[in-house]
Amino acid sequence: MARLHTYTTEITWTGNRGTGTGDYRSYGREHDVAADGRPTIPGSSDPAFRGDPARWNPEQLLLASISQCHLLWYLHLCAVNGVVVTSYVDNPVGTMAETPEGGHFTAAVLHPRIEVASEGMVEKALALHADAHRACFIASSVNFPVSHEPVVTAAA
Structure with a gap:
């Protein structure tokens, strides 16, 4: 029988520029990837998809x-x-x-x-x-x- 392991993370969207997802260009793709006791990873989409090149995709x-x-x-x-x-x-x-x-x-x-x-x-x-x-x-x-x-x- 396989031993099961469960993993959890928390992904929080931080790209609301004040109007939410009103249209495709109105929101940022920025988000944070977090897990208990670990440094947060700054995430975004790939720059080809309007993402922030300074963040992990x-x-x-x-x-x-x-x-x-x-x-x-x-x-x-x-x-x-x-x-x-x-x-x-x-x-x-x-x-x-x-x-x-x-x-x-x-x-x-x-x-x-x-x-x-x-x-x-x-x-x-x-x-x-x-x-x-x-x-x-x-x-x-x-x-x-x-x-x-x-x-x-x-x-x-």
Whole structure:
């Protein structure tokens, strides 16, 4: 039987410019993403949809969630398999198709760059990405392909 976990957040729209949603151009897309005891994340829509470019948009947050989930599973798997990771940076790229009905993500590609403690760990470090991908809760929950193109090097 699956163990269930419940997550909560509070999303508060802060973009009322005095007239509410009187028309498409009359309101701001600004909002706050909050959860108990955590810093608030300033959100908006993508600038292509009249959003504030200084705030996080849902598409960025979805991509970040996929990348974070992969990172956390990967670090766990490396730790239990004797691979010492000394550095990890990912620059994921997500692609979204805008359609008359709205839009949808068509793909996400993770581009993690990892450094491990020794040359003898590189092969195993590369292989563990497939396991991390299979284990990632977020990648398993989306309806578009998520792939990864890791680069692993050994510390000098």
